[in-house]
Amino acid sequence: MVKVGDRLLGYATDPDVRSRGASGGLVTAVLAAALEKGLVEGVVVLKRMDEYEAIPVITDDVQEVLASGGSMHAVPVNLAKHAVGRKIAMPGKPCDVRGVIEQAKRNGVDLESTYIVGLNCGGTMHPVVTREMLVRMYEIDPEDVSGEEIEKGKLIFRTKDGEEKAIPIDDLEEAGYGRRENCRYCTVKIPTSADLACGNWGVIGELAGNATFCEVMNEKGKRLLDNAIEAGFVDVRPADEKAIAIREKVNSAMLSLGSEWKEKVFTEMPDQERLSYYMEQFADCIHCGACKEVCPVCTCGEDSKCTMFHSLADNYRMSMYHMVRLLHLSDSCIGCGQCSDVCPVDIPVTSIFRRFADPAQKKRNYEPGMDLTRPPFLEVMLK
Amino acid sequence: MTDKEWEPKIVAFCCNWCSYGGADTAGMGRFQQPSSLRIIRVMCSGRIDPMHVLNAFLEGADAVLVTGCHIGDCHYVNGNYKAEVRYRFLEEMVRELGLEPERLQLNWISASEGEKFANFVRDVTAQIRQLGPSPLKPEGVN
Numbered sequence: 001m002v003k004v005g006d007r008l009l010g011y012a013t014d015p016d017v018r019s020r021g022a023s024g025g026l027v028t029a030v031l032a033a034a035l036e037k038g039l040v041e042g043v044v045v046l047k048r049m050d051e052y053e054a055i056p057v058i059t060d061d062v063q064e065v066l067a068s069g070g071s072m073h074a075v076p077v078n079l080a081k082h083a084v085g086r087k088i089a090m091p092g093k094p095c096d097v098r099g100v101i102e103q104a105k106r107n108g109v110d111l112e113s114t115y116i117v118g119l120n121c122g123g124t125m126h127p128v129v130t131r132e133m134l135v136r137m138y139e140i141d142p143e144d145v146s147g148e149e150i151e152k153g154k155l156i157f158r159t160k161d162g163e164e165k166a167i168p169i170d171d172l173e174e175a176g177y178g179r180r181e182n183c184r185y186c187t188v189k190i191p192t193s194a195d196l197a198c199g200n201w202g203v204i205g206e207l208a209g210n211a212t213f214c215e216v217m218n219e220k221g222k223r224l225l226d227n228a229i230e231a232g233f234v235d236v237r238p239a240d241e242k243a244i245a246i247r248e249k250v251n252s253a254m255l256s257l258g259s260e261w262k263e264k265v266f267t268e269m270p271d272q273e274r275l276s277y278y279m280e281q282f283a284d285c286i287h288c289g290a291c292k293e294v295c296p297v298c299t300c301g302e303d304s305k306c307t308m309f310h311s312l313a314d315n316y317r318m319s320m321y322h323m324v325r326l327l328h329l330s331d332s333c334i335g336c337g338q339c340s341d342v343c344p345v346d347i348p349v350t351s352i353f354r355r356f357a358d359p360a361q362k363k364r365n366y367e368p369g370m371d372l373t374r375p376p377f378l379e380v381m382l383k
Numbered sequence: 384m385t386d387k388e389w390e391p392k393i394v395a396f397c398c399n400w401c402s403y404g405g406a407d408t409a410g411m412g413r414f415q416q417p418s419s420l421r422i423i424r425v426m427c428s429g430r431i432d433p434m435h436v437l438n439a440f441l442e443g444a445d446a447v448l449v450t451g452c453h454i455g456d457c458h459y460v461n462g463n464y465k466a467e468v469r470y471r472f473l474e475e476m477v478r479e480l481g482l483e484p485e486r487l488q489l490n491w492i493s494a495s496e497g498e499k500f501a502n503f504v505r506d507v508t509a510q511i512r513q514l515g516p517s518p519l520k521p522e523g524v525n
Contacts, residue, residue, distance in 0.1 A: 275481030275518055315521045316441040323437040326476065356479050360472065378472060 002216050002225050002236065007244055009203060010225075010236035011211045014066070018210055021069035023200035026212035026234055027091050027117050028069040030196065033228035034089045034115060036062050044082045044090035046075060051145050052127035056082055073148055073155075076124040076180060078338050080296035084108045089115035089224070093124070094191040095336035098369020099296030101193050102332050105376060106299040115224050118191025118217075120199025122150065122254055123183030126341060133177035138165050182337030182350045185262040189254045190247075193370050195221035202239065202247030213239060213247055265351060266358070281352060282322050284345040291339035291349050292325065297332040297368070326356050331376045333357035334369050388525065391419040391511040393504070394439040395448040398428045400458040402450035404494025414501035417508040428452070429462025433473045436487065440477075443524035445517045446486045446507055450500075453491040463491070485510045486517060 002008065011024030017032075018025040031043045045068035046054040054075045059065060079090050080099025085108075092100065097118045103109040125133075131142040138157055147158040154166040155178070172178035191197050195218055202213040214236070216222050228234045269277060289307040292298055300306070306328070309320035335357075339349040361367065364377045397403040403424050409416060421444075425431060428451025439447045449470055451463040470489050477487045488507060492500050 271478075271481045271483070272518075273481070274479070278480060314441070315523070317519050317521060318441060320434075320438060320441060323441070324434060327433050327437070330472065330476065356476060359479065360475055363475070378469070 002222055002229070004216050004218060004222050006216045007239045008214045008216070008225075008236040009207060009211045009239045009243065010214050010234050011207075013232060013235055017066050017069055020067075021212075022071040023203060023209060024207075024211040025069050026214060027119065027198050028066060029233040030117055030224055030228040031089050031091060032062050032065040033231040033233040034224055035060065035065055036233075037227050037231055039224070039227055040089040040113070040115060041087045042089075044079050044088055046072065046077070048072070051148070052130060052142070058082060058086065058088060071119075073123075073150060074125045074127045074130040076126060076183075076337065076341060078294065078296040078336050081294075083114050083116075084301070087113040089117065091117045091119055092191065092194065093119055093121040094186070094188040095121075095296070095334055095369075097191040097194040098188065098334040099336065101369040101372060102297040102334065102376075103299060105372065108299045108301070111220075111372070115220055116191075116194040116196075117224070118194025118197045120190050120197070120201050120251075121183075121186075122189060123179030123186065125178065126180050129177055129180075133172065137167055137172060137175065137177060140165065180337050180341070181265060181348075182335050182340065182354070185258050185265055186335060187255065187258060187262075187367075188370065189251050189258075192217060193372075195224055199247070201250040202243040202245075204243060204246060213243060266355060278352065279317055281347050282318055284347055285319060285322070286345055287319065287321060288344060289321075290342040290344065294338040294342050295329075296336055296338065297334060298328065300328075326353065329353050330357045330360045331366070331378045332368050333361075389516055390525075391417075391445045391508050392421065392443065392525075393419045393446045393448060393507060393511065394444040395420055395422050395450060395504070396428065396431045396435065397422050397424055398430075398451040398458075398462075399424055399426045401452035401456065401494050402428075402490075402492040402500065405450075405492040405496050405500040408495060408497030409501040409504075410497075412497045412501075414498055416501040416504045419508045419511075420504050427457065427459050427462035428466035429457070429459065429464075431466055431469070433469055433476070436473060440482070440486075440517065440519045441521070443517070443520040445514075445520070446488070446511045448503070448507060449487070449489045450492050450503075453493055456493065482517070482519065483514055485514060 010026040012018040012029035021028050034040050035043050042058040042060050043065045044058055047057045048054045052074050056079055079096045083100050097116050100109055104111045134140045134142045144159045145157050146160045149156045154168050156166040158164050169178050197215040198212050203211050287310045306321055306324040333353050335354050337350045343349055366377050436447050451466055457463045478484055490503050
């Protein structure tokens with residue numbers, strides 16, 4: 001039996017799952033066990049199309065869950081909205097997890113019946129940019145790639161003929177490739193608001209590459225892991241001091257790098273310029289509503305009216321739609337970058353939303369998606 | 384549109400029980416005030432959605448005033464608390480947008496404070512006249 005707060009090293013007992021998973025297949029096995037033992041009705045998995053494309057699907061087939069192991073850094077989907085109204089278990093990057101928590105705060109998700117296995121995340125890449133990067137920087141045909149990996153600050157691509165090429169991520173980002181912009185300045189690398197916080201940071205020595213560091217964050221995480229151990233899907237052992245220290249070290253190194261990026265991206269703009277910058281950027285908008293559609297924290301769902309607020313006849317300098325989005329996101333934006341990814345006219349939506357949300361959230365010491373006890377700050381607290 | 388023709392256009396949200404009464408008192412007391420004001424009466428300042436304010440700006444308001452009962456005097460117990468929470472937040476947003484902070488103002492005015500209402504409107508109008516037309520004003524709107 002594990003305890004809340006335990007820090008463990010674990011791996012899947014099935015050798016096949018263990019080798020397919022990015023680091024020991026613990027997450028895959030835990031999710032499969034939850035489904036097998038009836039803890040949940042479905043599991044959200046990424047159905048792999050190719051190296052750059054995967055579709056999130058909700059499956060009730062244990063074999064499909066077991067077959068879904070392995071991470072894909074070039075598929076930056078957000079899974080939070082798949083948890084709405086369902087009894088499922090899901091893996092998630094910190095932004096997925098924060099999305100679910102924000103949904104739960106607004107009664108979109110019932111956390112009692114939703115299990116979240118958080119994954120450490122140092123950043124994801126945009127599929128289109130990745131393809132371009134492969135051609136320009138790696139001189140590899142994107143179709144020849146058979147796998148990718150991030151190790152010691154280097155991004156490694158393997159080709160089908162077994163060749164490997166590694167380039168430091170810093171160099172890639174210098175050239176405008178690498179991680180998505182919002183990932184560079186992301187402030188949460190370990191999803192401490194999930195039920196289990198897993199990742200390969202802190203796994204060293206003989207276990208490196210085939211075990212997962214796992215922290216039990218709450219009662220639900222304990223239930224999830226106990227269930228997997230009882231079902232014989234995973235094996236765990238306590239992590240030693242060294243592993244814990246290394247995980248912390250990686251985390252703080254990532255965070256300090258993130259805050260450097262933050263200063264680089266969010267340069268101060270004088271008032272007058274700021275307004276014309278926003279108007280200019282939003283002028284390109286074709287009002288497709290995609291940024292709202294993918295937004296993991298938008299709880300209006302299908303009933304949302306914000307997309308109807310735009311009319312060309314209005315002749316406004318800025319669309320009412322963006323105003324509503326700015327308002328709604330100021331207290332909930334987690335900076336996941338989905339909106340920028342899907343924007344068909346390449347408006348830097350995420351960085352604009354962050355410009356509004358960041359100071360407001362900082363002022364109220366409010367970090368969305370991290371703490372269930374704090375209500376959204378627009379919710380009026382009466383004495 | 385030349386500068387000469389431009390007169391500040393100010394939208395004021397007034398609550399039915401206090402600040403609208405204040406505006407009434409200002410009129411009855413014959414306190415001089417500029418004609419730049421357009422009053423929108425709401426039942427309570429708690430009814431004022433941040434979107435109403437933003438929409439007013441987009442429609443061409445040079446300034447928006449949010450007014451209501453004094454804290455503790457709300458006809459609906461705590462509507463003006465709610466208005467204040469939203470206002471504080473809206474204030475930041477308007478500033479971040481790049482609008483001058485003078486273009487959005489909050490004031491608590493009771494039904495008997497006609498003179499205060501008139502002075503408030505006069506002050507804001509003078510400030511806005513200094514600032515000029517709002518950069519969010521649509522083309523062709525005066």
